[in-house]
Amino acid sequence: MSCQNVWNQISISPVITEEFIIFFQQEVNWDLICRYQKLSLDFMRTYLNRVNWSVVSKYQVLSEKFIDEFKENLDWEYICKYQKLSRDFMKNHKGYLHEDNVELYQYINDDFLAEIRN
Template structure:
């Protein structure tokens, strides 16, 4: 097995810690880290130039505060599909929303959907 394949397997392991990732940040597969590890928002902030924002948007549980802070980095198609968003948050971020995924995956009322589609 090649060295990179070993690091890919390690990157998917459920037992590695953020400290381990920091220590081996040059070796780990960051796409796999973003997908398979539960990362704190502080960790993501610290390594914002290493993380894959699309993968973060899909696989990490993000607070609305964090989503707002990094709204330009995140993949809104995935945010609308995989994150739980409040109606108030969606109202204030309407121009970022993926309308189809909001309709399919978020709990919204008909009035908001009608307004979103206009």
């Protein structure tokens, strides 16, 4: 098994800690870390240049506060599909919304969909 394959396996292991990731940040696979590890919001803030924001948008549970803070970094197609968004949040972030995914994956009615499309 190659060294990279070993680090890939380590990166998906459920027992590694954020401290381990920090110590071995040059070796771990950050795409896999962002997908398989439960990362704290503070950790993602600290390592924002290493984080794969598309993967985070899809696989991490993000608060609306965090989404608002990093709205320019996140993948809104995935945010609208995989994150639970409140109506108020969607109203305040209309310009970022991926409308097809909002319609398919968020709990909204036709009136609200028409409102955010305008």
